[in-house]
Amino acid sequence: xxxxxxxxxxxxxxxxxxxxxxxxxxxxxxxxxxxxxxxxxxxxxxxxxxxxxxxxxxxxxxxxxxxxxxxxxxxxxxxxxxxxxxxxxxxxxxxxxxxxxxxxxxxxxxxxxxxxxxxxxxxxxxxxxxxxxxxxxxxxxxxxxxxxxxxxxxxxxxxxxxxxxxxxxxxxxxxxxxxxxxxxxxxxxxxxxxxxxxxxxxxxxxxxxxxxxxxxxxxxxxxxxxxxxxxxxxxxxxxxxxxxxxxxxxxxxxxxxxxxxxxxxxxxxxxxxxxxxxxxxxxxxxxxxxxxxxxxxxxxxxxxxxxxxxxxxxxxxxxxxxxxxxxxxxxxxxxxxxxxxxxxxxxxxxxxxxxxxxxxxxxxxxxxxxxxxxxxxxxxxxxxxxxxxxxxxxxxxxxxxxxxxxxxxxxxxxxxxxxxxxxxxxxxxxxxxxxxxxxxxxxxxxxxxxxxxx
Amino acid sequence: xxxxxxxxxxxxxxxxxxxxxxxxxxxxxxxxxxxxxxxxxxxxxxxxxxxxxxxxxxxxxxxxxxxxxxxxxxxxxxxxxxxxxxxxxxxxxxxxxxxxxxxxxxxxxxxxxxxxxxxxxxxxxxxxxxxxxxxxxxxxxxxxxxxxxxxxxxxxxxxxxxxxxxxxxxxxxxxxxxxxxxxxxxxxxxxxxxxxxxxxxxxxxxxxxxxxxxxxxxxxxxxxxxxxxxxxxxxxxxxxxxxxxxxxxxxxxxxxxxxxxxxxxxxxxxxxxxxxxxxxxxxxxxxxxxxxxxxxxxxxxxxxxxxxxxxxx
Numbered sequence: 001x002x003x004x005x006x007x008x009x010x011x012x013x014x015x016x017x018x019x020x021x022x023x024x025x026x027x028x029x030x031x032x033x034x035x036x037x038x039x040x041x042x043x044x045x046x047x048x049x050x051x052x053x054x055x056x057x058x059x060x061x062x063x064x065x066x067x068x069x070x071x072x073x074x075x076x077x078x079x080x081x082x083x084x085x086x087x088x089x090x091x092x093x094x095x096x097x098x099x100x101x102x103x104x105x106x107x108x109x110x111x112x113x114x115x116x117x118x119x120x121x122x123x124x125x126x127x128x129x130x131x132x133x134x135x136x137x138x139x140x141x142x143x144x145x146x147x148x149x150x151x152x153x154x155x156x157x158x159x160x161x162x163x164x165x166x167x168x169x170x171x172x173x174x175x176x177x178x179x180x181x182x183x184x185x186x187x188x189x190x191x192x193x194x195x196x197x198x199x200x201x202x203x204x205x206x207x208x209x210x211x212x213x214x215x216x217x218x219x220x221x222x223x224x225x226x227x228x229x230x231x232x233x234x235x236x237x238x239x240x241x242x243x244x245x246x247x248x249x250x251x252x253x254x255x256x257x258x259x260x261x262x263x264x265x266x267x268x269x270x271x272x273x274x275x276x277x278x279x280x281x282x283x284x285x286x287x288x289x290x291x292x293x294x295x296x297x298x299x300x301x302x303x304x305x306x307x308x309x310x311x312x313x314x315x316x317x318x319x320x321x322x323x324x325x326x327x328x329x330x331x332x333x334x335x336x337x338x339x340x341x342x343x344x345x346x347x348x349x350x351x352x353x354x355x356x357x358x359x360x361x362x363x364x365x366x367x368x369x370x371x372x373x374x375x376x377x378x379x380x381x382x383x384x385x386x387x388x389x390x391x392x393x394x395x396x397x398x399x400x401x402x403x404x405x406x407x408x409x410x411x412x413x414x415x416x417x418x419x420x421x422x423x424x425x426x427x428x429x430x431x432x433x434x435x436x437x438x439x440x441x442x443x444x445x446x447x448x449x450x451x452x453x454x
Numbered sequence: 455x456x457x458x459x460x461x462x463x464x465x466x467x468x469x470x471x472x473x474x475x476x477x478x479x480x481x482x483x484x485x486x487x488x489x490x491x492x493x494x495x496x497x498x499x500x501x502x503x504x505x506x507x508x509x510x511x512x513x514x515x516x517x518x519x520x521x522x523x524x525x526x527x528x529x530x531x532x533x534x535x536x537x538x539x540x541x542x543x544x545x546x547x548x549x550x551x552x553x554x555x556x557x558x559x560x561x562x563x564x565x566x567x568x569x570x571x572x573x574x575x576x577x578x579x580x581x582x583x584x585x586x587x588x589x590x591x592x593x594x595x596x597x598x599x600x601x602x603x604x605x606x607x608x609x610x611x612x613x614x615x616x617x618x619x620x621x622x623x624x625x626x627x628x629x630x631x632x633x634x635x636x637x638x639x640x641x642x643x644x645x646x647x648x649x650x651x652x653x654x655x656x657x658x659x660x661x662x663x664x665x666x667x668x669x670x671x672x673x674x675x676x677x678x679x680x681x682x683x684x685x686x687x688x689x690x691x692x693x694x695x696x697x698x699x700x701x702x703x704x705x706x707x708x709x710x711x712x713x714x715x716x717x718x719x720x721x722x723x724x725x726x727x728x729x730x731x732x733x734x735x736x737x738x739x740x741x742x743x744x745x746x747x748x749x750x751x752x753x754x755x756x757x758x759x760x761x762x763x764x765x766x767x
Contacts, residue, residue, distance in 0.1 A: 043766055078619030085542065085616050088607035115743045120750075127766070149602020149617065149624040156581045156599060163581065165726070166719055169605050170580035190767040197764075219767065220747040224740035228732060242718035243578045243609040246709065255721060385613055386707065420766065429763065 040124045040289040040423035043191070044432050046416045048284065055413055058406040065403010068396045069146045077149055080396040087380070087391035091401050094379035096143035098237050100405070101176075102265040102375045103368060104136025106276075107184060108230040109269030113299055115223060121292055124423045128280070129273045130187050131415045135408035137180035143404055144176075168239035175233035183226040189215075191419040198436050235262040241378050249382035251323055251334045256314040261375065263307045267341065268371035270300035274364035276412070278357065280422050287425055294354045300367060301354075304345035308338065330382055337377060340370025498591035499631065500569055500692030501646065501654050502662040504669070505704065506676065508562040508653035510549055512536075514645035518547035518566075521632055521644030541565055543618040546629040547645050552704050561697065563704035564654055566645070567614045567629035568684060569593055569692035572713035575606035575615060584615075584626070591659070591692050592631045600626060611688055611709055659692045666696055689713025 072080045083090040106129030114122040145151055156162045157177070163170050197208050238261025241248050254260070274296050281288050315321045324331055344363035353359045380391060393401070416422050420429075516536055519526050526536035527544040538545040547566040553559070569586075573593050576584045583600035586593045595615075602624055606615040618624035632643035640647075646656035655662070666682045674680055676698060683695035688709045695706060702708055725731050754765035 042763060074622070076620050076622055076624065077617075083604075083619070085607055085619075086613065088604035088617060115746055116739060118746060123766075147603075149604065150597075150600050151602070153581070153599060153601045156601070162599065164577075164579055166715070166723065167578050167580045167605075168718070168722065169578055169603060171726075173580050173601075173603075187767075194764070194766065216751060216767075220744040221740050224736055224743050227739060228736045231735075232732060239718065239722055240578075240605070240608075242722075243574050243605075243714050245574070245609075245611060245714045245717060246707070247608075247611070255717075258721070383608075433763075 039425060040287075040292060041426040042124070042424065042429045043127045043420035043422060044424035044429045045195075045418060045420050046280075046284045046422060047432075048417055050414060050417055055410055058410045058413075061406035062403045062410060065400045065406065068400050068403070069142075072146055072396070072400070073151070077147075080394060080400070082392050082394040082397055084389060084391065086385050086389040087383075089379065090147070090391065090397055091393045092143040092147040092397070094376060096401055096404055097140045097176075098240075098379055099372045099375045100136050100408075101140045101237075102234070102261075102268040102371060103272040104133040104140070105230060105234060105265040105269035106130075106273040107133035107187065107269070108227055108234075109266045109299075110273055110296075111187075111223060112227050112266075115220075116227070119295070119299075121295060124289075125273060125277060125292060125296070127191060127419075127421045128277055128423065129269070130184065131191075131412055131419075131421050132273065132276050133269075134180065134184050134188050135411040135415075137176065137184060138411070139404040139408045141177055141180055142407075143401070144173075146400065168236040168243070171236040172233050172240070175229050175236070179226070179229040179233065183222065183229055186222055187226050191415075191421060195419050198433070230265070231262060234265040235259065237261055237375075241383075244383065247383055247385050248378050249330050249384065250318075250320050251315070251330055252378035252382050254314050254318060256310060257378075260307065260311060260314075263303065263310065264371050264374050267300055267303050267307060268368055268375075270296050270303065271364045271367040271371060274300070274360065275368060277423070278361045278364070280416060284416075284422070286422060288357055289423065290355050290357065290360075292423075293357070293360055297348045297354050297360050297364065300364070301345045301348040304341045304367065308342060308345070311338070333373075333377060333381065337370055337373045340373060341367050344370075496589065498571075498589075498659040498692050499657065500591070500659040500662055500694065501566075501631075501643075501656055502666055502694045502696070503564045503654045504666075504696045505561045505563060505653075506696070506698050507651045508549070508564065509651055510551060510562040511650060512549045513648040513650060514564065514654060515545070515547055515549055517644040517648035518629075519545070521635060522546055524627075541614065541616055543616045543620075543625070543627045545616075546627060550705070552699065554703075559699055559703075561699045561704050562653075563697075563706075564645075565612075565614075565705065566693070567593060567631075568612050569629075569631060570688055570713065571690040571692065572688075572715050574609040574611065574688075574714040574718075577715035577719070578605045578609045580605070587633070590631070590633070590636075592633050593628070594630045594633055595626050595628065597625060602626075609714065611707055611714060659694070662694055666694055669696060686711045689716065 068080060077083060081090050081092075110122050110126055110129040113119045114126060145154075148154065154173075157173055163174070193208055193211070197205055200208070235258035238257035238259070241253070241257055242255065245253065274293060277293065278288065280286065312321070315324065324334060344367045347359065348354050348363055353363075515538070516526070518524075519536065524544050524546065527538040527542060528534060528536050530539055531537040538548055540550075541548050547564065550563050550565060552561045552563060569591055570593070571591070573584070573586055576582070576586050576593055579585075579600075580603065581599040581601065583596050583598075584593055584606055585596065602617075604615075604617055604626075606626060607613075607617060615626050615628045617626055632640065632645075635643060642656040646654050649655070655665075657665075663682060663685060670677050670680050670682070677696050678698060678700050683697065683701045683706050684691035684693055687706075689712065695701065697704055697706075751765075758764060
């Protein structure tokens with residue numbers, strides 16, 4: 001068989017020989033569960049060079065951002081940002097952290113659906129969601145580190161006796177790094193373990209096997225924490241705006257903000273997992289599993305309807321419904337923002353549309369934009385301290401923001417090539433493993449040969 | 455209100471204080487040093503500012519700058535004299551002038567930290583860098599604890615804390631009621647000591663409120679709504695205002711009586727009390743997940759034993 005036709009990481013693509021023989025394992029993956037030709041079964045690495053032109057282009061964007069970030073860290077905030085005393089928070093906090101981590105809530109959304117609500121069919125897209133979450137959270141943390149004016153005092157986060165436990169910002173400051181660097185990282189660890197197992201020596205394999213049991217024993221408790229923490233800090237991000245009180249427009253300022261922020265994160269988690277999966281399948285020419293994609297869209301759609309329900313009940317209870325239809329700047333924004341999630345929710349209720357890839361993709365993109373708008377607007381657009389001032393990010397500020405986003409995309413891209421992240425049909429996994437076995441044997445034979453020469 | 459010897463003396467120096475605007479007088483410190491009354495606060499202290507008494511001399515502005523060791527902001531006057539446009543990282547205290555579009559209505563206004571009874575800034579500050587003194591009620595900043603997140607600026611309803619955007623080691627700058635002078639034994643902050651007309655006076659909040667209400671009573675109709683701004687706004691502030699023009703026109707926001715921390719933490723405190731609810735939710739989630747996990751783990755191991763692929767987590 002030809003080693004180069006198959007799935008793993010590096011190597012040039014060669015045309016597949018006609019006489020290719022497939023070895024089927026004893027276990028038949030299609031025996032239990034629905035059988036579709038393109039059914040996703042397992043994560044399989046993408047067979048592509050690591051450093052493609054698009055990765056290098058993104059790295060250039062990231063490098064510009066990093067250089068500017070270093071310039072900011074050795075200088076001051078005023079010279080690189082459009083922030084002022086009136087708009088003291090700029091896009092690094094309001095976009096990279098408060099908005100983009102909502103897109104990175106896939107780890108919570110998919111995980112909770114799979115493990116708490118028993119959607120076994122979502123297990124296959126867990127890794128995509130987890131890597132995506134890790135990238136958004138890590139770049140979000142970098143943005144926080146660049147944004148704070150006195151980062152050298154941040155070590156207080158490790159000293160609970162210095163905490164102001166009633167501060168929502170403290171909750172975010174403790175919870176978000178803890179989640180990203182510990183819980184989310186551990187959730188992503190099996191991917192690394194798997195790669196080491198397939199590539200490593202027999203000794204490495206033995207060590208990994210020994211580690212596997214305790215890890216699997218702790219796993220349910222680990223992931224319960226990995227759902228608790230983001231639920232806490234995603235709602236706390238909304239709670240941050242409560243303290244700003246009347247500065248935030250009444251259409252957005254509500255005691256329900258924490259709940260709405262958390263739910264919107266859940267929605268964006270589903271939405272952006274769909275976007276990531278479909279974009280990756282398009283870019284790397286993977287078959288789509290529309291049953292799983294459709295089910296994700298269905299969850300997203302239901303969650304949106306509940307979210308809209310909570311939002312309008314809250315407006316009614318507060319007696320602010322009248323403001324929705326004044327058609328001033330804020331009312332218009334509010335209506336657009338809600339329409340951006342309402343339209344996808346309704347369209348995806350249709351069974352036919354929910355099975356049409358183009359429509360599901362567009363609706364997921366629309367939901368993500370609407371969700372991002374909801375998370376961003378109260379921090380900046382409908383945040384009005386009542387002055388004649390306005391805020392627009394300065395160019396270096398925007399470049400750092402874009403650099404961090406580029407870094408996240410590069411991270412995801414490389415992870416998809418190095419690790420078994422993206423879901424694929426069973427066949428591609430079998431091919432990938434076979435190719436690896438051939439590689440291993442060749443390498444071993446080569447080293448034996450060398451040893452004989454010496 | 456009784457007139458002390460010092461105040462009478464200061465009245466005579468009224469013109470001198472106007473001249474001090476240009477020279478940047480440090481007279482405040484010397485005046486208060488002569489006073490030998492109570493050095494330390496034993497109750498919430500604050501200021502009472504009366505727009506009808508302020509002559510706009512800005513003696514308090516220069517006195518504040520020198521008492522706090524700040525570099526005078528002279529940008530707007532091309533470096534000729536101190537002329538801040540608003541509160542900023544070099545100006546903890548400012549006198550501004552409001553004029554109605556037709557020019558018929560005017561008022562000076564002094565702006566500085568209001569020292570809220572329940573401050574949003576200190577409530578939101580993650581590491582207690584901004585902390586309200588339990589006795590004097592003065593809200594002070596501690597650079598050892600501050601991470602420079604600027605959440606205080608985002609939440610302050612009066613837009614008081616200012617940030618040094620142009621510095622590598624930025625400080626949060628706001629009026630701390632000259633706590634360093636009071637601690638050193640001064641009788642009052644630099645601004646009240648410098649005021650030639652007693653437009654702003656220093657004292658215990660309770661007494662200042664009583665004084666303000668007395669002024670309203672003795673001349674009803676003189677002050678807007680016949681009430682004291684800061685008595686109830688946002689849960690009450692330790693700096694109080696009497697104004698002959700509507701408060702909003704001199705930049706004092708219309709606020710509800712409920713304090714912002716009370717509004718923001720109403721549900722937060724219940725949810726996070728003793729971390730009981732998060733712990734309970736965690737326990738329930740862990741239980742459900744573990745039940746599902748056991749089943750999943752069993753099936754996965756069966757498959758692996760049957761020669762199937764390794765379970766992917």
